[in-house]
Amino acid sequence: MTPLISRPDTAEPGHAPALPGDAGPGTETPLLLAAGTVVLPDREYSPGWVEVRGGLIVDCGAGEPPRPADVSLPAGVLAPGFIDAHNHGGGGVSFNDADTHAVARRITRTHLDHGTTTMMASLVTAPIDEMERLVRALAELVRDGLLAGIHLEGPWLSPAHRGAHAEQLLLLPDPAGVERLMGAGGGAVRMVTIAPELEGGLAAVASIVQHGAVAAIGHTDADYDLAQAAIAAGATAGTHVFNAMRPLHHRQPGAALALLEDPTVFAELVADGVHLHPAVLRLITESPARTVFVSDAMAAAGAADGDYKLGALDVRVVNGEARLVDGTIAGSVLTISHAVRYAVLTAGVPLPVAIRAATQNPADLLALTDRGRIVPGLRADLVLLDVDLHVHATLLEGSWVSRTVS
Numbered sequence: 001m002t003p004l005i006s007r008p009d010t011a012e013p014g015h016a017p018a019l020p021g022d023a024g025p026g027t028e029t030p031l032l033l034a035a036g037t038v039v040l041p042d043r044e045y046s047p048g049w050v051e052v053r054g055g056l057i058v059d060c061g062a063g064e065p066p067r068p069a070d071v072s073l074p075a076g077v078l079a080p081g082f083i084d085a086h087n088h089g090g091g092g093v094s095f096n097d098a099d100t101h102a103v104a105r106r107i108t109r110t111h112l113d114h115g116t117t118t119m120m121a122s123l124v125t126a127p128i129d130e131m132e133r134l135v136r137a138l139a140e141l142v143r144d145g146l147l148a149g150i151h152l153e154g155p156w157l158s159p160a161h162r163g164a165h166a167e168q169l170l171l172l173p174d175p176a177g178v179e180r181l182m183g184a185g186g187g188a189v190r191m192v193t194i195a196p197e198l199e200g201g202l203a204a205v206a207s208i209v210q211h212g213a214v215a216a217i218g219h220t221d222a223d224y225d226l227a228q229a230a231i232a233a234g235a236t237a238g239t240h241v242f243n244a245m246r247p248l249h250h251r252q253p254g255a256a257l258a259l260l261e262d263p264t265v266f267a268e269l270v271a272d273g274v275h276l277h278p279a280v281l282r283l284i285t286e287s288p289a290r291t292v293f294v295s296d297a298m299a300a301a302g303a304a305d306g307d308y309k310l311g312a313l314d315v316r317v318v319n320g321e322a323r324l325v326d327g328t329i330a331g332s333v334l335t336i337s338h339a340v341r342y343a344v345l346t347a348g349v350p351l352p353v354a355i356r357a358a359t360q361n362p363a364d365l366l367a368l369t370d371r372g373r374i375v376p377g378l379r380a381d382l383v384l385l386d387v388d389l390h391v392h393a394t395l396l397e398g399s400w401v402s403r404t405v406s
Contacts (some may be wrong), residue, residue, distance in 0.1 A: 039351035044352055073386065082366070085191065089209070090335075179207070197223075275332065382395045
């Protein structure tokens with residue numbers, strides 16, 4: 001699958017700061033950035049610098065830059081732009097909403113202001129006719145480069161661990177239904193969450209992978225052995241591990257342990273202080289699995305508390321917590337920048353580990369080979385963080401697109 005560009009079509013007023021080197025993507029004008037810490041794939045430069053030209057990273061190094069930097073943040077961090085593989089919405093709207101193109105642009109703009117330069121569009125369970133329509137509409141935006149792909153979180157989920165998915169809309173993963181939704185995307189469906197214990201579940205895992213998408217184990221009552229069987233069938237990810245799956249037990253460890261002990265698996269986690277205890281968050285990041293920070297954001301991310309919809313269900317957001325009326329967690333109001341900050345400053349995750357969970361690991365999960373790392377030749381999607389790990393400025397393909405506190 002060809003790597004795709006995540007670029008909002010328009011910038012809202014106040015979101016295009018005049019900074020050095022702001023000549024637009026593809027410019028040949030070089031831009032030299034310096035920071036107290038530059039996070040590379042396998043090491044950190046403290047201090048370090050990165051040079052950008054033509055929308056690409058052309059060089060990087062340790063110590064002082066070879067000439068005066070255009071932008072310098074001596075106490076800050078320079079990292080790849082954040083990649084969100086699991087996102088339902090933001091800015092007051094959701095990818096399940098009817099006006100697909102307008103809401104997608106609003107959502108991507110909202111998260112771009114917080115350093116997310118690449119985003120997947122995640123759909124919650126809806127009637128299959130509606131899901132097919134949404135997949136077709138979102139696939140146009142994948143082809144246009146606004147989105148990196150589509151993530152189906154439903155309808156093939158366990159009723160016992162449905163979370164914020166309408167039980168009456170859940171389906172068994174019959175071959176015709178899987179082919180219908182995967183085919184509707186024309187290759188744009190890049191990830192599918194599935195409960196492998198459902199009738200036809202393991203065959204569906206194999207079919208999803210054959211379509212070139214990631215099969216993610218989630219919203220599942222699978223036990224340890226069945227989760228291992230799903231991994232053997234081709235599953236390579238766990239959707240928000242520990243949430244919406246059988247809990248860990250010393251005699252019946254469930255899917256979570258099977259996912260976390262396998263170094264070929266990418267383990268999603270929602271680092272918002274609601275979904276996971278900080279100690280569990282650390283446990284996941286220290287496991288053999290490859291950690292991926294996701295927002296699992298719903299419409300209230302970047303918006304006010306209040307009443308919202310998540311698919312067919314009513315959600316109330318109070319003090320930054322999104323829940324159904326029965327108290328079930330219903331996504332989050334998280335941004336990836338906040339996830340990094342929470343993981344480092346509250347849960348005690350080392351900064352390089354947190355940055356990689358927000359950048360190169362999701363890039364690898366989604367097979368995006370042109371981004372997610374500070375390496376010469378890759379896209380200059382970069383984020384500057386201040387000393388408190390708030391977003392100071394963001395570059396998308398070498399062009400300044402945001403300067404904000406997130």
